[in-house]
Amino acid sequence: MKRLLICRHAKSSWKDPDLPDFDRPLNKRGQRDAPEMGRRLAAHGFRPDLICSSPALRAMSTAQLYAGQLGYPLDRIRYNPHQYAATVPVLLQLLQEIEENVQTLMLVGHNPEITALANLLGGLTMDNIPTAGIVALEFGLEHWRGLHPGAGSLLFFDYPKIQG
Structure with a gap:
């Protein structure tokens, strides 16, 4: 089984x-939301x-904040x-080239591609993954190279709920 966390960068x-x-850096809301999503x-x-x-500053910062909450070494972020x-x-080709020993992969990127990827792999019909949103998919596959449209099952979809 393979698990994929498809993450949109924070605000x-x-x-x-x-x-x-x-x-572009994260704003205050993004700096607050990313650690919260990492905790979740x-x-x-x-x-x-x-x-x-992605190496864009806002995606890098989001990945680092998630990693900090998950105890993942910052120097191992690719x-x-x-x-x-x-x-x-x-993106699909990048995923298909991931090493086989990786069971759970987190991908941090940008819209509209992140939403389109989640829809493609999970057979979903989402309009938009909000900033700092995460779609978790599970695949009954032994190898990432076998990843194909509709192969994933949705485990959860979560995003920050902004309090008024």
């Missing part, structure tokens, strides 16, 4: 309009064997430049 800042998209994953008993993240502005076929 980013638009404070500096001249800052390139790649370099820990409460569910999820311990990723590997965290793969930053893949192909995850930034990736198409769904590219």
